Amino acid sequence: MNPIWRIAGREWRALFLSPLAWVILAVSTFLSGWLFLSQVDVYLLLQPRLAGIEGAPGVTDLVVSPALGSVAIVLLLIAPLVTMRTLAEERRNGTLLLLRSAPVSSMQIVLGKYLGLLGFFTVLLALIALAPLSLLLAGSLDLGKLAAGLLGLWLASATFVAAGLFVSALTDHPGVAAIGGFGLLLLLWIVDLAATPGGAAAGGGVLAYLSLLTHVQGFLLGLVNTVDLAYFGLGIVLFLGLAVHRLEAQRLGG
Numbered sequence: 136m137n138p139i140w141r142i143a144g145r146e147w148r149a150l151f152l153s154p155l156a157w158v159i160l161a162v163s164t165f166l167s168g169w170l171f172l173s174q175v176d177v178y179l180l181l182q183p184r185l186a187g188i189e190g191a192p193g194v195t196d197l198v199v200s201p202a203l204g205s206v207a208i209v210l211l212l213i214a215p216l217v218t219m220r221t222l223a224e225e226r227r228n229g230t231l232l233l234l235r236s237a238p239v240s241s242m243q244i245v246l247g248k249y250l251g252l253l254g255f256f257t258v259l260l261a262l263i264a265l266a267p268l269s270l271l272l273a274g275s276l277d278l279g280k281l282a283a284g285l286l287g288l289w290l291a292s293a294t295f296v297a298a299g300l301f302v303s304a305l306t307d308h309p310g311v312a313a314i315g316g317f318g319l320l321l322l323l324w325i326v327d328l329a330a331t332p333g334g335a336a337a338g339g340g341v342l343a344y345l346s347l348l349t350h351v352q353g354f355l356l357g358l359v360n361t362v363d364l365a366y367f368g369l370g371i372v373l374f375l376g377l378a379v380h381r382l383e384a385q386r387l388g389g
Contacts, residue, residue, distance in 0.1 A: 138238075138239045138243045138247065139243050139246045139250065140247070140250075142239070142243065142244060142246075142247025142248060142251070143247045143248070143250040143251040143254070144251070145247075145251070146221070146247065146248045146250075146251025147255070149251075150217070150251065150252070150255050151255075155216065155217075156217070156255065159213050159216060159217060159259075160258075160259060160262065162213075163209055163210075163213060163259055163263070164259075164262045164263065166209050167202070167206050167209065167262075167266055170202045170206060170209075171198065171199075171202045171266040171267065173202075174197065174198040174199075174201050174202045175198055175270075177197070177198075178197045178198050181197065193275075193277065194270060194274055194275075194276065195276050195277040195280045195281060196280075199267045199270070199280070199281055199284065200280065200355045200356065200357075202266070202267070203267075203284040203285070203287075204351070204352070204355050206263055206288060207287075207288055207291055207351050207355075210259075210291065210292050210295060211291075211295060211320050211321070211324060212317070214256075214292065214295035214296060214298075214299050214320065215299050215302070215312070215314075215315075215316030215317040215320065216313055217252060217255060217256075218252060218295075218299025218300050218303050218312070218316060219299070219303055219309040219310070219312040219313035219316065220303070220309045220312075221248050221252065221299075221300055222248070222300065222303040222304045222312075222378075223303045223304075223306050223307050223308060223309045223311070223312040224307075224309050226385075227307040227308070227309075241379050241382035241386060242379050245300065245304075245375055245378045245379050245382065246375070248300060249296060249297065249300055249375060252296045252299075252300065253292070253293055253296055256289070256292040256293075256295075256296060257289065259292075260285060260288055260289055260292065263288075264281075264285055267281055268281075277357070280356075280357035283354050283355075283356075283357045283359050284355050284357070286354055286359065287350075287351050287354020287355060287363075288351075288354075290354070290364075290367040291347060291351050291367070293367065293371055294347065294367050294370045295320055297370065297371045297373075297374035297375050298316060298319055298320055298323070298370075298374045299312070299316040299320075300375070301374040301375070301377045301378040301381070302315040302316040303316070303378075304377075304378045304381040304382055305381060320347070323345065323347045324346065324347045324348050325346070325348070326342055326345050326346050327342045327343045327346035327349060344366070350362075350363040350366045350367065
């Protein structure tokens, strides 16, 4: 078996043998369900007014998209908790040295752990998707917008995991990795707030492009474009590359 998939399977099993993973699954699913129910309540209050408006927004725009936007923040909060122990705890316990003694490269270690963590978030998003899909029992949904929103959350989660994995490679203290990962993700989420409304267009444009929020919002609106796909792809490659570089430096005694 390919070493990457062997490491990914090991990471997957370790996650689901951990009580923390099950608590995160339970709490995240509960929060996402509560967020959807809150948006449904808002929609029911607005429905009498919307009935008389031609071309009024539907349940997908008023319930699903706002709720998925709130779920994105939940994912940002829990990602550092899931990734904090990935490399930091292994280094502290000495198991990373054992893994390096096997015929695997730093890239294979990072990719294997990344795929295992991403599998966990894929399961989590599948559970979260059950809430909006349940609305099909009472009405219709714009499945294209729902699919785009879920794709945006998955890509955001993939970027969160890559960033958390990089921070976990920097330290042997899981708590420090969690705090550092949260700080990095929060910075990337709100970096566009540093652009003043009357500031230079170029500077504001760069900060807006760097913001995770900017690119997630496009998917929540049902828009899938190459700029957003390239942003998430480049972010994932960048953070995974930095994690590999860090492991290589440590292997060489750096």
